[in-house]
Amino acid sequence: MSEQASARPSGARKFIVGRSSDVADGGCMIVTAGGREIGVYRLGDGFHALLNRCPHLGGPLCLGQVVTEVFSPVPGDVRGNSDRRFVACPWHNWEFDIRTGQSYWNPKLRARTVPVGVEAGSDVATAIADGRAERVAGPYFAETIPVTLEDDYIVLTLRAAPSAR
Numbered sequence: 001m002s003e004q005a006s007a008r009p010s011g012a013r014k015f016i017v018g019r020s021s022d023v024a025d026g027g028c029m030i031v032t033a034g035g036r037e038i039g040v041y042r043l044g045d046g047f048h049a050l051l052n053r054c055p056h057l058g059g060p061l062c063l064g065q066v067v068t069e070v071f072s073p074v075p076g077d078v079r080g081n082s083d084r085r086f087v088a089c090p091w092h093n094w095e096f097d098i099r100t101g102q103s104y105w106n107p108k109l110r111a112r113t114v115p116v117g118v119e120a121g122s123d124v125a126t127a128i129a130d131g132r133a134e135r136v137a138g139p140y141f142a143e144t145i146p147v148t149l150e151d152d153y154i155v156l157t158l159r160a161a162p163s164a165r
């Protein structure tokens with residue numbers, strides 16, 4: 001796909017990379033803009049973009065499978081939460097939140113025993129909503145890129161690349 005760039009006063013450049021209809025819900029379109037490969041995702045009504053480079057060891061992150069958060073309100077009842085979608089890197093399966101780039105995986109932590117019990121997923125969701133429990137974010141982020149819609153066109157806004165010395 002060809003790219004079309006326009007200069008922005010802040011030094012950021014916008015690239016028109018396709019029509020909104022080019023990406024199905026839950027799908028990904030990999031484009032090249034500003035010399036970088038970027039995966040553009042459509043999740044419901046929103047578009048999100050990630051650099052196609054895994055922060056772990058540089059794998060082609062956006063070639064990975066899109067997965068949905070899974071929870072179980074009671075044992076034996078497994079459900080998907082389509083509000084939280086992740087891409088699983090094809091090299092080592094680290095998962096990154098498509099909306100934020102956040103990974104919840106940290107290989108540097110040593111495993112140790114932890115008390116464990118079984119709780120209903122609805123209770124856990126309530127605890128998270130009430131602030132009594134929280135997801136533990138890992139230290140890694142995939143780089144996110146702002147995506148906007150201008151008429152029917154998907155537009156990426158990239159920061160200016162650092163100048164070579």
Ligand code: FES
Binds near residue numbers: 094
């Ligand atoms: S390179 Fe992506 S998980 Fe290792």
